[in-house]
Amino acid sequence: MSSRLGCQDIALLATDDMASGLGHHRDTVENTMSCNVGKTDKTVRIVVGIALIxxxxxxxxxxxxxxxxxxxxxxxxxxxxxxxxxxxNTCQRKR
Structure with a gap:
């Protein structure tokens, strides 16, 4: 099993933590914050952010x-x- 997390994996981890901590239904939280930034978009954002800082x-x-x-x-x-x-949404969907 790979230790790298994909876009969907991170969104699911975040929603699991948020749902358990806030007592909301998972569906409500997952619809609130799901992955919408893809791999290339993510890389560009991180590089530009670091450069500006x-x-x-x-x-x-x-x-x-x-x-x-x-x-x-x-x-x-x-x-x-x-x-x-x-x-x-620039995040690639799992099939």
Missing amino acids: LLALTGVVGAWGWIGIVPLATGFFSFCPAYRLLGL
């Missing part, structure tokens, strides 16, 4: 560089609230 830390850009936390977080969690609002 590093530029902010080194003083190359102003404080606005800290906005890099947003793509970094959405890349790590494989979930983007804006994608959900717009109905977008």
